[in-house]
Amino acid sequence: xxxxxTDIAPLRGWWPLLLLPPVxxxxxxxxxxxxxxxxxxxxxxxxxxxxxxWRRTPAPGATPLRHLAFLVAWPxxxxxxxxxxxxxxxxxxxxxxWLFAAAKFLFxxxxxxxxxxxxxxxxxxxxxxxxxxxxxxxxHFGSFHLxxxxxxxxxxxxxxxxxxPILSTGISDFWGRRWNTAFRDLAHRFLFRPFxxxxxxxxxxxxxxxxxxxVHDIVISLPAGGGYGLPTLYFLLQPVGMFSERSTIxxxxxxxxxxxxxxxxALVIALPAPxxxxxxxxxxxxxxxxxALGAA
Numbered sequence: 648x649x650x651x652x653t654d655i656a657p658l659r660g661w662w663p664l665l666l667l668p669p670v671x672x673x674x675x676x677x678x679x680x681x682x683x684x685x686x687x688x689x690x691x692x693x694x695x696x697x698x699x700x701w702r703r704t705p706a707p708g709a710t711p712l713r714h715l716a717f718l719v720a721w722p723x724x725x726x727x728x729x730x731x732x733x734x735x736x737x738x739x740x741x742x743x744x745w746l747f748a749a750a751k752f753l754f755x756x757x758x759x760x761x762x763x764x765x766x767x768x769x770x771x772x773x774x775x776x777x778x779x780x781x782x783x784x785x786x787h788f789g790s791f792h793l794x795x796x797x798x799x800x801x802x803x804x805x806x807x808x809x810x811x812p813i814l815s816t817g818i819s820d821f822w823g824r825r826w827n828t829a830f831r832d833l834a835h836r837f838l839f840r841p842f843x844x845x846x847x848x849x850x851x852x853x854x855x856x857x858x859x860x861x862v863h864d865i866v867i868s869l870p871a872g873g874g875y876g877l878p879t880l881y882f883l884l885q886p887v888g889m890f891s892e893r894s895t896i897x898x899x900x901x902x903x904x905x906x907x908x909x910x911x912x913a914l915v916i917a918l919p920a921p922x923x924x925x926x927x928x929x930x931x932x933x934x935x936x937x938x939a940l941g942a943a
Contacts, residue, residue: 660702664695668865682936685870692862696724700833706730713803721798721805722791725832734802740795748792755784760942771943775929778937787827817903818889818912834858852889856882863923873927881922888915 671691675684697718704726706714717729759781766773791808798805808829815821823831834855842851860879868874892902892911901907924933937943 660699663698664692667691667695672869680935680939681870681872682932682939685866685932688870689866692866693722696833699837700724700726703837704730716798716803721794722829723795723805723808723832724829728804728806729798732804734804737799737802737804738806740799745793745796748789748796751784752789752793755781755786755789757781759785759937760940763937763943771934772926772929774937774943775933776924778933778942779924779929782933815909815912816905817908818885818892818915819903820908821912821916822885822889830859849886849890853886856886867924867928867932871925871927871931873931874925877922877925881919884915884919884922888912 668688668691671687672684675687679687701714701718706726709730713730717726721729723729759778762774762777762781766777768774788809795805795807806828808827810825810828812821812825815825838854838858839848839851842854857879860882863878863882864876867878868876888911891897892908897903902911934943
């Protein structure tokens with residue numbers, strides 16, 4: 648009953664998300680590089696989302712050290728699992744999983760710091776995209792997986808945030824089970840479930856994607872100084888594809904399974920990716936960030 652009463656307090660824990668990003672936007676000195684503003688906004692938004700899920704998760708049995716670890720040493724947003732799940736539910740990492748996570752981390756670092764040796768120096772857009780892929784492997788696929796291995800080895804339920812997204816059999820499978828389950832957990836709890844109760848599941852799905860689009864516009868387009876609305880447009884395309892996949896015609900065509908599902912998912916998720924990571928972001932944020940670190 649305590650968790651249910653928490654979930655019906657709609658504003659509890661949301662106030663930092665409403666107040667802190669504007670504070671950061673106006674507080675960051677004007678002579679800071681655009682990539683520094685981007686990281687400041689990204690860290691602030693993530694901290695606000697972390698606070699939200701922690702604030703709304705009763706866990707009286709968890710130690711203060713476990714609470715602190717969730718807040719500062721784990722990128723996942725499933726506070727219930729991290730704070731309250733018994734160790735018997737934890738799948739301990741194997742040596743092979745440790746090595747695989749480390750290999751992804753090393754691959755990301757090598758790609759990020761050596762792409763300028765492999766690609767034309769005049770193509771800042773291409774170099775920026777290579778740098779972004781390297782960062783994704785360094786963080787999401789590498790570092791976050793290593794953290795998952797560490798916490799699970801300690802008996803803490805901290806499942807990997809990525810579950811082989813390349814094996815997705817459809818759009819629903821990609822966003823619902825395989826890609827960045829941290830944000831999936833948060834959107835399902837605080838957006839999908841409430842909106843489903845109020846206006847139905849389609850609006851719950853749409854609310855999650857709209858929220859994701861706005862968050863990405865704040866982190867990507869605002870510091871880049873251009874491309875406004877393109878990330879939100881990208882995320883609006885996703886529920887359109889998802890509803891098509893689940894429609895009667897989509898089911899008959901097999902858009903959510905097999906090779907047709909994989910191709911349809913690639914068409915909707917991968918092909919419009921330049922809307923999400925638009926040229927303003929790549930040229931004004933990623934490439935200068937690579938230059939600052941000596942990677943371009």
